[in-house]
Amino acid sequence: MTDAPVSGVPAADDFDGHTLEELAEYLDRGRYPVDPSIESSPACRIALAGLQRLREIAGPLLQQEADAAARDDRWIDEVLGRISLESRAGRRFPFPDVPVGTEAVVTEGALRGLVRAIGDSIPGVLTGRVRFEPDESGTRLDLAVDVTVFYGTSIQSASAAFRERIALLLPRHAPFAVGALDLRVRDVLERGPEQP
The missing domain is CATH 3.30.70.1350 (Cation efflux protein, cytoplasmic domain)
Structure with a gap:
């Protein structure tokens, strides 16, 4: 796994040793195979819930904006930043x-x-x-x-x-x-x- 930043959010080990990118990849895999170090961490579970909410709400918007070639990621960066803050x-x-x-x-x-x-x-x-x-x-x-x-x-x-x-x-x-x-x-x- 990489330590590259996710959409402007620094990839620091803010989530009990995991980065936001690692949590996003884990969510992409359907939380399988189960990672006990993630599932037992309150910070990770809060971040996962925030990422899931963001995907459910913002997914159709991102597709529409990408199709129109007028995408603006500022509000997504803000939400991801809030997920990082919320998990502390x-x-x-x-x-x-x-x-x-x-x-x-x-x-x-x-x-x-x-x-x-x-x-x-x-x-x-x-x-x-x-x-x-x-x-x-x-x-x-x-x-x-x-x-x-x-x-x-x-x-x-x-x-x-x-x-x-x-x-x-x-x-x-x-x-x-x-x-x-x-x-x-x-x-x-x-x-x-x-x-x-």
């Missing part, structure tokens, strides 16, 4: 009120992955940069999320769905109530011919 554990946030002698935490990377998965589950939305910060009390989480929408998607409806799902799902996995949610539409993309 980052800060650890403790859950309150756990039994004495017990520690329960959620990592920054896991929360980013959750927010991205929630956003990507909304039809016509592709989640980009995710930033969040607990307030001073440590009980509320403020979020800033950048998204791309596909042309024809109602931004108002998609934003409402995003806010509703974040408010419902994030507190189930994090020791925070959801505070402010700054949702910014950074780009609008034309749908590919096969894009639902």
Whole structure:
């Protein structure tokens, strides 16, 4: 396997000894033969999930742009960069009120992955940069999320769905109530011919 960069993302061993290119090749093979060093790594599994989402959403767009000879990879580079960032554990946030002698935490990377998965589950939305910060009390989480929408998607409806799902799902996995949610539409993309 090579250490060449994948679409502008440096091929550093950021994924428990594996590069993004190695993970992409593993996904190309249908995750076969099973590689225990990849499958047992949370960072690798998060990156694989991100790559799979990118392929499912962006595949038809890439084909359309390549056919039109007008391909622009900047937004793909940004998504791949976010996959690299999302797979890192980052800060650890403790859950309150756990039994004495017990520690329960959620990592920054896991929360980013959750927010991205929630956003990507909304039809016509592709989640980009995710930033969040607990307030001073440590009980509320403020979020800033950048998204791309596909042309024809109602931004108002998609934003409402995003806010509703974040408010419902994030507190189930994090020791925070959801505070402010700054949702910014950074780009609008034309749908590919096969894009639902």
